[in-house]
Amino acid sequence: MKYIDKYRQSTWAHYINVRFLKDCYAGDINRPCPSPDNPMGSFEDFKKKQYREPNDYDNGWKNLLLEEQDHRCCYCMRRLNSTAGKINYEHIIPRECKGNEGLNEYNYYASHAPALRDLVEMADVFAMKKFTAQEDIEQEPKMPHITALANLTAACNGKRNSLSTYGCCCNNARGNKRMMPVMLMPNADENVNYDANGILTITDNDGTLDTIIQELNDDTLKEIRAVWARLCQVQTDLTTVRSFSLRERIEWFKHAYHVTDFTSLPTEVRRYAGEIASNGSDFYWNLLLDYDWFYNYYLTKQ
Incomplete structure (x- = not known):
C-alpha cells in the first residue's frame, strides 16, 4: 500500500461527481433519480460508461482513479492492466452506511483521512439538501459517499496463484466491516512496511486492519x-x-x-x-x- 492523494485531482473529481448529480436531478429538482442515497441504484448508474469512461465532457472517473493510484491496486500494488483481470471499485466508507450508525462510521473514517473529512459526506445527509436549480450542486464542497470519488479506489481481482482462478478483490473478506483507511492517511508511506521476506506490517493499526494484513501476506x-x-x-x-x-x-x-x-x-x-x-x-x-x-x-x- 501507499498513500493515495485525493486532493491532487479533486477539481476533476468534483466536476465528474457534479455532472452525474446534475443528471440525477434533471427530471425533478426535488426528486432526484436515482436518489444520491440509494446504495445500489446510485452507484450502478454512476458506473455507466458515460461517466466512467472518456467522453465528450471529461476523461472519465476510471482514468482518474488509475492516475491517482499510478495504475496500481490500492491494496497489493499490482499493476492494473489486462493481465491483472477485472478492476474492482472499492468504497472506503461502505456504501450501505446510513443514519446514526452511518454518521458514527463517517466520523471514524474522517478522523483518520483528511480527504474524506473535506470532500465526502454521508449520502443520506446529502439527499436531505434542497436545491432550486441543478447549478446549485456545483457549490457543494462534499459529495455523497456512495459516488464521491474521494471515497473510491481501484483494486485488482485479488486472485494470483492460479492460471484459472478469478476473485472479487484483494479485500473481498472485508464486506462492510470497519477498516482504517490507511491508503488515504498522509503517513501511509511510513506506516506500511515490507521486509526482505516479503512480509507486510502496518504500524498504526487499531485492529481493523488485521484481516487485510492477513490477506496481503x-x-x-x-x-x-x-x-x-x-x-x-x-x-x-x-x-x-x-x-x-x-x-x-x-x-x-x-x-x-x-x-x-x-x-x-x-x-x-x-x-x-x-x-x-x-x-x-x-x-x-x-x-x-x-x-x-x-x-x-x-x-x-x-
Missing part, C-alpha cells in the same frame, strides 16, 4: 515481494525487462541470489523466472512483473 504475495527484494540488488532498467529472454532472466536471478547454478534455487523462486511453467506460458514471470513497484520500494530501502 498470503504465500504468493510474500514470494513475489521477497523475489523483488533480491532482484533490486542487481540494478536493471525496468522498461526493458519485460522483453528479457529466458536466458537473461535466469542470469538476473543468478546474480541477485549469488548462485552459479540456477537449479539450486527453490522452486518458489525459479518459477518467477518462467523456467518451470508446465504449459510453456510466462504466467509467473508476467505475474512478477505486475508487481514491479516493489523493485523501487526495496531499492530505496537498501
Whole structure:
C-alpha cells in the first residue's frame, strides 16, 4: 500500500461527481433519480460508461482513479492492466452506511483521512439538501459517499496463484466491516512496511486492519515481494525487462541470489523466472512483473 492523494485531482473529481448529480436531478429538482442515497441504484448508474469512461465532457472517473493510484491496486500494488483481470471499485466508507450508525462510521473514517473529512459526506445527509436549480450542486464542497470519488479506489481481482482462478478483490473478506483507511492517511508511506521476506506490517493499526494484513501476506504475495527484494540488488532498467529472454532472466536471478547454478534455487523462486511453467506460458514471470513497484520500494530501502 501507499498513500493515495485525493486532493491532487479533486477539481476533476468534483466536476465528474457534479455532472452525474446534475443528471440525477434533471427530471425533478426535488426528486432526484436515482436518489444520491440509494446504495445500489446510485452507484450502478454512476458506473455507466458515460461517466466512467472518456467522453465528450471529461476523461472519465476510471482514468482518474488509475492516475491517482499510478495504475496500481490500492491494496497489493499490482499493476492494473489486462493481465491483472477485472478492476474492482472499492468504497472506503461502505456504501450501505446510513443514519446514526452511518454518521458514527463517517466520523471514524474522517478522523483518520483528511480527504474524506473535506470532500465526502454521508449520502443520506446529502439527499436531505434542497436545491432550486441543478447549478446549485456545483457549490457543494462534499459529495455523497456512495459516488464521491474521494471515497473510491481501484483494486485488482485479488486472485494470483492460479492460471484459472478469478476473485472479487484483494479485500473481498472485508464486506462492510470497519477498516482504517490507511491508503488515504498522509503517513501511509511510513506506516506500511515490507521486509526482505516479503512480509507486510502496518504500524498504526487499531485492529481493523488485521484481516487485510492477513490477506496481503498470503504465500504468493510474500514470494513475489521477497523475489523483488533480491532482484533490486542487481540494478536493471525496468522498461526493458519485460522483453528479457529466458536466458537473461535466469542470469538476473543468478546474480541477485549469488548462485552459479540456477537449479539450486527453490522452486518458489525459479518459477518467477518462467523456467518451470508446465504449459510453456510466462504466467509467473508476467505475474512478477505486475508487481514491479516493489523493485523501487526495496531499492530505496537498501
